[in-house]
Amino acid sequence: xxxxxxxxxxxxxxxxxxxxxxxxxxxxxxxxxxxxxxxxxxxxxxxxxxxxxxxxxxxxxxxxxxxxxxxxxxxxxxxxxxxxxxxxxxxxxxxxxxxxxxxxxxxxxxxxxx
Amino acid sequence: xxxxxxxxxxxxxxxxxxxxxxxxxxxxxxxxxxxxxxxxxxxxxxxxxxxxxxxxxxxxxxxxxxxxxxxxxxxxxxxxxxxxxxxxxxxxxxxxxxxxxxxxxxxxxxxxxxx
Numbered sequence: 477x478x479x480x481x482x483x484x485x486x487x488x489x490x491x492x493x494x495x496x497x498x499x500x501x502x503x504x505x506x507x508x509x510x511x512x513x514x515x516x517x518x519x520x521x522x523x524x525x526x527x528x529x530x531x532x533x534x535x536x537x538x539x540x541x542x543x544x545x546x547x548x549x550x551x552x553x554x555x556x557x558x559x560x561x562x563x564x565x566x567x568x569x570x571x572x573x574x575x576x577x578x579x580x581x582x583x584x585x586x587x588x589x590x
Numbered sequence: 591x592x593x594x595x596x597x598x599x600x601x602x603x604x605x606x607x608x609x610x611x612x613x614x615x616x617x618x619x620x621x622x623x624x625x626x627x628x629x630x631x632x633x634x635x636x637x638x639x640x641x642x643x644x645x646x647x648x649x650x651x652x653x654x655x656x657x658x659x660x661x662x663x664x665x666x667x668x669x670x671x672x673x674x675x676x677x678x679x680x681x682x683x684x685x686x687x688x689x690x691x692x693x694x695x696x697x698x699x700x701x702x703x704x705x
Contacts, residue, residue: 508692519594519681519696520633527692566633575646576685577623578694580633 478503480567482581489557490589497552497584499567506572509550511541514564514583523565526550527572537561557588592616594697596682602703603672611667611700615684622665623685623694624657628678636680639665640687672704 479502489495501507508527512520524535526543534540541552550567564585568578595614603609615622624636635649639659650656654673659665669676679701683694 510693512696517698519698520683522693522695525693568633575638575648576621576640577635577638577646577649578625578633579635580625582632 478569478571478579480569480579480581482565482567482584484584485582486585486587488587488589491559492556495554495557495561495586495588497565497567497586499550499552499581500548501550501567501569502548503569503571503579505574507550508570508572509541509543510568510578511535511539511550511552512566512568512580514566516563520566523552557586559588559590562586562588594682594684594695596680596697596700598700599698600701600703602705605674605704606671608668608670609672609702611669611680611682611702613665613667613682613684613697615663615665615682616686616695618686619684619695620662620687621685621694622659623683624665624667625681625683626678627681627699633681636667669702672702674704677702677704 481500510525511523526533531543539554564583566583567581597612620641622639627633637657638646654670657667679699681699683696685694
């Protein structure tokens, strides 16, 4: 079985400050990890992924995430938050082999205050 | 290019009626997924199609749910005898199975309300 935990329902940050959205995972085998963002009344939009290689991955809109195997974490980060980053963020995992369906975390709402 | 499209965008139905939800994946994507997003349940996997292989139906919550994919492209999710607990946003996603493209691309969803 695989699972994803996003321990914070909401993260509040001031515009211009760095942001972190936390994610930890559990999966047997090697993980493939993803971050998605969802704006109101929209589908999920792919941000970035970790498959293999460098632990720090960069994605869309200035976001990055760091894969930490020992801590089974894949936290999403951005050096300087924008008000337009306010949205719902989902972390997801699947195994490198077998079933390709994603297991999602419960989501974290990011609120960036001007 | 065109993304994943879903129709209808909203569907209101009476309890006990059958509904069909449609998904048009991105052209060239061989894998197609259905997920359900509901309050309190988050995002849950329903069914997965890969090429001509037998679909992975392991996420379907009951035998009232079924899906098919015709010609390796368009997919229809059917819910029979709808119940109020079926109210949710149904999301379709597709992905390209070759190379190193592992991410899934999602459509805007169909919001189903069962009254």
